[in-house]
Amino acid sequence: MRNAGSRQVRRQERPFGFVEWFRPGEHQRTEAVLPDILASGASYLRTHLSWAEYLAPGGEEWFDWLIPRVGKEIDLLPCIHYTPPSLSRTGKSSGPPVDLKSYADFVDHILTRYGRYFRYIELWNEPNNLLDWDWRHDSDFLLFCEMVGGAAYWAKQRGYKPVLGGPCPFDPYWLNLMGARGVLGVVDAVGFHGFPGTWDSEEATWGGWDMHLGEMRGIIGRYNPDAEIWITEAGYSTWRSDEIEQARRFIKALNVPADRMYWYSWCDVPPDVPVQEGLWFDPRHYHLGAVTHDNKPKLLARLLMEGGVNRLQDVAALAAPHIASDAAPVVVTGGSGFVGSNLADSLLNDGEDVIILDNLERPGVDQNLSWLIERHGARVHPVLADVRDLMGIEAAFKDAKAVYHFAAQTAVTTSIADPLGDFETNARGTLNVLEAVRKAGRQAPVIFASTNKVYGALDDLGMVELDDRFIPEDEFLRAQGIAEDRPLDFCTPYGCSKGVADQYVLDYAKSYGIPAAVLRMSCIYGPRQFGTEDQGWVAHFLIRALGGDAISVYGSGKQVRDILHVDDAVAAYRLLHANMGRLSGLAFNLGGGPHNAVSVLSVLREIEHLAGRPVETSFGPWRAGDQFYFVANTRKLQGETGWMAGIGWKKGLRHLAEWLIANRFGGQQRRSEKRKASA
Template sequence: MTAQSTLAGIQPRRFGFVEWFRPGEFSRTEEILPDILSSGASFLRTHLSWAEYLAPGGQDWFDWLIPKLGRSIDLLPCLHYTPPSLSRTGRSSGAPIDLKSYADFVDHVLDRYGQHFTHVELWNEPNNLLDWDWREDGDFMLFCQMVGGAAYWARKRGFKPVLGGPCPFDPYWLNLMGERGVLNVVDAVGFHGFPGTWDSEEGAWGGWDMHLGEMRKILGRFNPAAEIWITETGYSTWRNDEMEQARRFIKALSVPADRMYWYSWRDVPADVPVQEGLWFDPRHYHLGAVTDDNQPKLLARLLMEGGVARLDEVSRLASPNLATGAAPIVITGGSGFIGSNLADSFLKDGKDVVILDNLSRPGVDQNLAWLTARHGRRVHPLLADIRDLRSIEAGFTDAEAVFHFAAQTAVTTSIERPLDDFETNARGTINVLEAVRKAGRQAPVIFASTNKVYGALDDLKMLERDRCYAPAVDAIRLRGIGEDRPLDFCTPYGCSKGVADQYMLDYLKSFSIPTAVLRMSCIYGPRQFGTEDQGWVAHFLIRALSGAPISIYGDGRQVRDILFVDDAVAAYRAVLDNIDRVSGQAFNLGGGPGNAVSLLDVLQAIETLTGQRLETSFGDWRAGDQLYFVADTRKLETNVGWRARMGWKDGLRALGNWLVDNRFEGQALMGERRKVSA
């Protein structure tokens, strides 16, 4: 496919990644390569450093790396970095003393590895302002002789040379390459562009169409057959705007170029220097589609779920329509389980709703698609991350009220990555409050907190019964845990949510913003994507309906008061309706003593509903796990007139039927598709 054909409306859908592998990174390469392939990538661009090749162990490293990569994917090696001992400037970006030695190195590489690639990129950073000595080669004559001679020889040997591209793009430099004859001996020309990431590029960036049009015009004069390759483009998520990274990827994939290489697959670890002489800039370290510890960002997750088609599907949801003049309800985490159910209830009443979500939880985009299909243009998706204040502020400008559900929700994840947990739950909550304060409308903010702010409740004496734990104190056993229970933050998750809980209450005192906090027990119901770490009732049912084993942490006798989501939605709405009276207060929200059940009780009920014996196993207790938590909800009931209406067995049946209809439709469940029993 040529650039001209894409201009006619045929968009290229194949793509590649750029990934630099440092000498000795055998295990990192083994980890990354399968993931790149699973993303649907067709191409991989990596560097083959002349300086590293001649360093001790360098040849052995590339003898392993290049065949490893080239056997799995269409490989583009970028040959650059002069050995300092051979450089005119003593630096790796300088021209070699003997210009022909670069062509000799290229010739050697083609002999040794040529069976593993068809194209070879020739480059040596002529626009690197920190390293390139303009006095040594002010008119690029040395560069042209070095690269032009190597390209001529590579072409003569049957390979296709690619001329690397400067960043920012310089049409005068490219035209000079044409006048000097370099463009005549290459098959493709690279383009580097990182719109939206580098401040230094903002003043020069004119858009993909303009810059690639300039390239095509120059190539038309000197080599009309040459292709245009985007050899580097990307977007840094240093502000946690992963949706914007996904959008930029889709945009780069649709521009009139013959290939697109995204920089990069994995973030650079913070302890690895990106470029000698550069001060620390966080943008350099967050350009990957996955984090440095291999956690997929939205871009990688969507590509691995279904390639470009899946990315297209989700990107189409990102179409906010905020300029309607309406005063919307804003729901952060609005694509999530409780958020989407609450949004649906307001939308059915004719309200406009802003859905602020970063889609980080797999599957929640289905909830957003469901809301959009049901309610059309009254749904306003704002796909952004609450950690990025700049990207979310516009969503709160005209807000009538705000419900804040967006959070990191798993204790286990908080222990593995406490900094990320804090940034989302604590810093993200302050961002939401500050966005509301800046809007100046004093919109009420109602926050989804957690019973984990009361700690592990280790001081409560428990009675060990056959299938459950029960408090020894009669009053607690009869009524549950009240709001007068002292706060006792436990685990990073409990700490971050507790901090957010207290900031929420303080913003009424300090800034007169009406706020209320609901400290939730276990909520369950339709539209929940339960996992082992969070949403355990739905997780148990999903595993049971899949015929999969269920893991229990602890002995299964721990007790929770589970609450059906319709009742939770009613509670949140009741708090908003009474915000003038309840502002500045925290309330417990759960099923109460009437819906207090042990994990063993729920498993037994699921066996009855499905008619199947469950396969279960028991493991160690998890950090901060409470033997017993049942919410005393009398304060909420008294203040807003709310009470739980759905009994837990009826709620479990309703969730099971929804799962069968929506998650397992058309599939065989344990030998046959069945409704859970009435």
């Protein structure tokens, strides 16, 4: 969490808030969510204080904990709504209370009990929504006006600032009625809800923020010119995985002429929780959060926590420039990633226009995109979209003359934790790319980045265990590596999803005549790689060692991989494309081969040499599907294209270390190494 001083500076720049409903008993979730909301730079939090829940068993104890816990940390706006069924004229929480004054009495009780934790208090939520206020029993809103107007008057008498809940969708006639009935005259702010782009019901009525807020200002100005306009709910659902659009909509809402903006919401709704009666299966209700239901940051939350609104604006401003009508760009999906950005740089160096299609999901990859733009300017065309969103990506392929498909979920561990998400990105996402290419009708060649994991764990191979590595018993495999005639044996959800994608690419060459081929990659490493414990282990180990941190190894460290420098990988992709006319429908292995076959322990020893000191290392259990030995037999690729791995692994490792020192560690280690060398 950032310190209070930096949070205050950020608030002074452009304040915003989040909406988050907490259900009784969610102490643990509240404790987990609140620090992240604060870390996002939010100044305000809007949550509900349900009258019905307060009077239910355990309700008073729950709010006795929640309101002080939250109100001490952030500017809190409690929304008081929902009639206790026992007090309701309809027997439901959406019904008017039998005694309208009882609502004001409850508000008075809340002000007495919790008033030191907030200044503003919101009176009801979405009063034109049957699920919140049953206007069928109050068709002219006389009951509502008497109930809320009386509570607002009393709150003002006690020195608080009442906020009138906003209708959704916006209804200027209702708002004018609130003015004519005197409610607007006794409130300090009026709420507005807007979710442009999310709800089909808004398409015919949404006129834009400026128009609707202008209508509000005109009406409020007639009855209470001093009242503020607050956006008490603005949001955008990522149900189609378009997280970058959510980030753009956030910035748009933040810049409209309103006095406050609350974004709905911080967390997605868990899939097992009914949102509203009759709306259980509408996916849009479940993906409105800045983080997922299990607290994984989406792009919006991640960027806010990395650098606040300014960071968010910098990334969201990366929009695709206009491509000339006679241009035929190359599309690189996942083009802000490690291999994708290196390949894009190579293409751009040769004068190509390149569309970088990326959702920027992985931390750090926007730096690669900025690097490409700095180097190549207007020939870089960012399209910030997700391959899971077919409608969102189709336009990017309309004029493509070639497609390199790298966009993927890349970690075995993530696939095991979330197999559905892994499938949607790797399998469905690849199918979306193929369909976008097919629909464009230009027969653009497609080259897919597959993986050696399609061959499974290779458990049937006999192994000899040496002091620092495993080697195959079979001398031919030891000398040549695993060839493409090895039977496919999908293992782990990641292996399955990539394997499905691998086969779809090859089949589209057969079934639809789209020139397409597959490269089944081993471990690629090199500059512009932001390695993690789950993926990109060579870079991850170097980053840890250069930073003076310990390294954790899964398994014994004797597992062997044929690591390949990214420059060699880029050369392979480009040679395959150059020969696509006769290689369509084929799959090739891509790796460093036997000359670059190294154990994890060997890499660790070389890293210690480069770091100039021992590295603390621990060993844990083997991971699912981990191969004892994988070295690619690349003779098929060599024979068809003339490609060969040209960079030895030690030279390549030093190259990566130098890049990391210069770009991640500010050159300090480089200066230290020079001092040691001269000593």
